[in-house]
Amino acid sequence: MNMLHRCIEKNKANNSHAREVIFRVLLETQECLSVAQICDIIKVDYPKRISVNTVYRHLNLFVACDLVIVLQNEDKKAHYCIADENNKVFTLCPQCGVIEKENSQAKAFFTLLEHTKTLEYITLHKRCKVCEGLSKN
Ligand SMILES: [Zn+2]
Structure with missing residues (x-):
């Protein structure tokens, strides 16, 4: 605050x-x-x-x-979230359009790119847990 x-x-x-x-x-x-x-x-x-x-x-x-x-997201609809210095990686579900913070997986990848100071954030196209679960059933 x-x-x-x-x-x-x-x-x-x-x-x-x-x-x-x-x-x-x-x-x-x-x-x-x-x-x-x-x-x-x-x-x-x-x-x-x-x-x-x-x-x-x-x-x-x-x-x-x-x-x-x-x-x-892919519908060009604006989504907002808190800027976090330690987590600039997001996943975008191509199926339902939900955008979430990526917790761990992509962090190592981001570290590789960290010297690119101008980078503000990354979005990965990856199905969310809900859509992933639906496709398995
Ligand atoms: Zn989804």
């Missing part, structure tokens, strides 16, 4: 509860979420309505501050 507050100060944005709620949603998931998914989660924990535009506005602020990265 400290990084979030620094970001807010830097941008002279007024602090709002909505922003913390949105940031927390991203902190607490391993998935990269679309704006629609973020709105759905917020609805449960935060009964006061947050408009889609507000969610977009806050997400753009996070991205501008390098706190959050935005990835697109």
Whole structure:
């Protein structure tokens, strides 16, 4: 949360509860979420309505501050997740389009490329656990 507050100060944005709620949603998931998914989660924990535009506005602020990265799936739909220095590898399921953080497998691969400082993240096309499971049955 400290990084979030620094970001807010830097941008002279007024602090709002909505922003913390949105940031927390991203902190607490391993998935990269679309704006629609973020709105759905917020609805449960935060009964006061947050408009889609507000969610977009806050997400753009996070991205501008390098706190959050935005990835697109094959439908060119934007997905958001917390930027993590130690984990810049993501998997994109070609079947259902879900984008997830890759936990271990790809880390060694990324280490090989680490000297490429301009690299921001990698996405691997790999079926997610759900789709993988379905194909086995
Ligand atoms: Zn899938």
